[in-house]
Amino acid sequence: MTEPETLIPKHGGYRNLKSFQIAQLVYDVTVRFCDRYIDRRSRTHDQMVQAARSGVQNIAEGSQDSGTSKKMEMKLTNVARGSLEELRLDYEDYLRQRGLPQWPPNHPVLMRFKAKRCSTLEEVRAWVAEEVRRARTNTDEQGQSSEASASVSVGVGPSGPLYTPTLVANAALSLLNIACYLLDRQLAAQAAAFEQEGGFTERLYRVRSARRNKP
Template sequence: MKPEPEKLIPKHGGYERTKTWQLADLIYDITVRFCDKYVDRRSRTHDQMVQAARSGCQNLQEGSVDSAVSKKIELKLTGIAKGSLEELRRDFKKHLQHRELPEWPPNHPALTRFKAVRCASLEQFRAWVAEEARLAGQERKNTDGKNTDGHGQARTATNEASSGVRAGPCSSVPARVPSPEVCAANGALSLLNLCIHLIGRQMEAQADAFEKEGGFTERLYRVRSARRTAP
């Protein structure tokens, strides 16, 4: 069977089906909602975070479309997208740091549950945050129950000592439970870590293809040469 001749304009686009664009699009939706809720809309940080999220998504899209005529431009725009999302990741980290809120380690129980959900939409992300808030409320209720006696009175070192029971080191201090703001920020960071990692691998594949196949000029030369030598 005769091989199909190389086309001057190769297959391109299809960014909606790529995991990197899907993640970047979700991150953009999450960032807009997060900033509107937890960041002053008049602040520079609000605009900076939203624009960084939009840039990540938009440049992946444009790079996919422009790959038709320039693999070099595709690689450049993909790199810009990665840089924008790295900037956004830094802003989320600073948000937690400035408010003295915890940044969770990768093995945090809530993050483990988050990764198992595999959120693909803003609605699923919000449902996860709501579920974590419910679990946190239950944990707070259970902790409060342990810190009260059978009559609903708060346990203290005095009344526990009088009853012959030694007070624990934190018996009257409820455990710190995550707020929706903490859940949303850490969930966004988890998605950003994954997306940035995948974009890095995508750039490696693009660079490899560019080295092997060349750009538009090289492809034009091959197509014209093949046409001249065709019977």
């Protein structure tokens, strides 16, 4: 026997969404990245932080609003997706404008980052430190890392054999690619559910009809 439909279904479980968890990590990484590598007085600093925050907040708000408005849930999820796309472009611009490499998904350094499955800022920082140590350990007599010699896309910079902003920006882009992919799937699922079940108005009609017809 199926349970009767409720007017306001369960909603607001955004903390369990993988898209929210990754977007929140991106936000934490972006705040630290901007504070360290971008002038705090610049518009870019504020825009990147606000775009990262918008991604997190709109996923949460959309999930919370889904109880009474599927249309609002889709709208806010799409706003989150747009904010993270804006942030992705900002990271790409940062690398391009400074002549730093944007690594392909199968780059060895990024593959190690993905294998870590970092879920906190501290775990990302530990990975960065590990990669810097790895590069320094592999430094040859000419002062170039063997990894950098094998692939110019590693990125040599003023802070050591492996330029830390290159590491962090590429890691953030990797996380953003996952978050955007998940949000695209989330939007598709929300649209399909809305087409099949309708929104709050349709649910209100069904619940009232069921109550009137109840013997």
